[in-house]
Amino acid sequence: xxxxxxxxxxxxxxxxxxxxxxxxxxxxxxxxxxxxxxxxxxxxxxxxxxxxxxxxxxxxxxxxxxxxxxx
Numbered sequence: 001x002x003x004x005x006x007x008x009x010x011x012x013x014x015x016x017x018x019x020x021x022x023x024x025x026x027x028x029x030x031x032x033x034x035x036x037x038x039x040x041x042x043x044x045x046x047x048x049x050x051x052x053x054x055x056x057x058x059x060x061x062x063x064x065x066x067x068x069x070x071x
Contacts, residue, residue, distance in 0.1 A: 008037045008049065033060060
């Protein structure tokens with residue numbers, strides 16, 4: 001991964017083959033989108049990664065959440 005200003009580039013990604021087929025499809029799509037990352041923004045709502053692949057473009061949004069009652 002490299003960044004320059006708000007530009008973002010994520011290189012080749014790898015994963016394990018130890019999941020059910022549905023999870024693997026979701027993981028494949030997620031990794032494909034990450035590899036299409038072009039830029040990012042961080043604001044008071046969280047991190048946004050703007051991506052473009054051969055099939056689509058969009059925004060991944062990551063927000064913080066408070067988790068309670070785990071133990």
